[in-house]
Amino acid sequence: MSAKVTITTFDWVPEFAHGYVRDIRPRWALEEIGRSYDIDTVPVQEKIPEHFARQPFGQVPILKDGDLSLFESGAILLHLAEGTPLIPDGKEGALARQWLIAALNSVEPYAMQWAIARFFDKDEAAAARFEKSLRGRLSLLQDALADRDWLTGSSFTVADLLMADILRAPAANGLLDDLPKLAEYLERATSRPAFTRAMADHMAHWHAADAKKAAASA
Numbered sequence: 296m297s298a299k300v301t302i303t304t305f306d307w308v309p310e311f312a313h314g315y316v317r318d319i320r321p322r323w324a325l326e327e328i329g330r331s332y333d334i335d336t337v338p339v340q341e342k343i344p345e346h347f348a349r350q351p352f353g354q355v356p357i358l359k360d361g362d363l364s365l366f367e368s369g370a371i372l373l374h375l376a377e378g379t380p381l382i383p384d385g386k387e388g389a390l391a392r393q394w395l396i397a398a399l400n401s402v403e404p405y406a407m408q409w410a411i412a413r414f415f416d417k418d419e420a421a422a423a424r425f426e427k428s429l430r431g432r433l434s435l436l437q438d439a440l441a442d443r444d445w446l447t448g449s450s451f452t453v454a455d456l457l458m459a460d461i462l463r464a465p466a467a468n469g470l471l472d473d474l475p476k477l478a479e480y481l482e483r484a485t486s487r488p489a490f491t492r493a494m495a496d497h498m499a500h501w502h503a504a505d506a507k508k509a510a511a512s513a
C-alpha cells in the first residue's frame with residue numbers, strides 16, 4: 296500500500312486558467328492508479344521563498360511523496376507511473392517514456408507558444424503564425440498515431456495522459472476540428488472515469504478559491 300502523496304497547486308488562478316493548471320496531470324495519474332492524495336497550496340500573487348525552494352521557477356505543480364519533493368509535471372508523472380500499468384513492462388514501457396518526452400518536448404512547446412501569443416500577449420499576427428506551426432505538428436501526430444487507440448499500442452499509458460492534456464486547449468479552440476482521428480483519441484482519453492474525477496476535483500478547488508477570495512474582499 297503506497298503512502299498518500301500531496302500535490303501543491305496555487306491558492307487561486309483567474310477563471311481563464313480553470314481546467315488548465317497542470318495540477319490536473321498528477322491528479323489524473325493518481326486517479327488512474329487509485330492512490331489518494333492531499334492538495335496544498337502556495338500563493339500565486341505574492342510568491343514566497345518556500346515556493347521557490349521547492350520549484351525554482353515559482354511554478355506548479357509540485358509533488359510531495361514521503362520525503363521526496365518533485366517539480367516538473369513530466370518528472371512527477373514518471374515518478375507516479377513507474378511500477379504501475381501507466382508504464383507497461385519492457386518495450387512498451389520504453390515507448391511510453393519516449394512518447395511522454397515527445398509530448399513535452401515536441402508538441403507542448405508548439406501549443407505553448409500559440410497559447411501565449413493568443414491568450415496572454417493577444418498578439419494576433421504571432422498567434423496566427425504559431426497556430427500554423429502547431430497545426431502542422433498536430434497533423435504529424437495524427438499520422439503517427441495511425442489506427443492505434445493509444446500512442447504505444449493497445450494500452451493507455453502515462454504518455455497518453457500527458458499528450459491528451461496538452462491537446463485539450465488546442466481542441467477547445469477548434470484546432471482538432473480537421474483532425475478527426477486525433478479528436479477521437481482525445482475524446483477516448485478524456486472520457487476515462489479517472490479524468491472525469493480529477494477534473495471535477497480540480498474545478499472544485501478553483502471554485503472554492505474564488506468563493507474564499509470573494510468572501511475576503513466582501
Ligand SMILES: N[C@@H](CCC(=O)N[C@@H](CS)C(=O)NCC(=O)O)C(=O)O
Nearest residue numbers: 315316317353354355356367368369
Ligand atoms: N514545465 C513545467 C511548467 C509548469 C507551469 O507552467 N505551470 C504553470 C501553471 S500550469 C505556472 O505555474 N504558471 C505560473 C508561472 O509560471 O509563474 C511543468 O510541466 O511542470
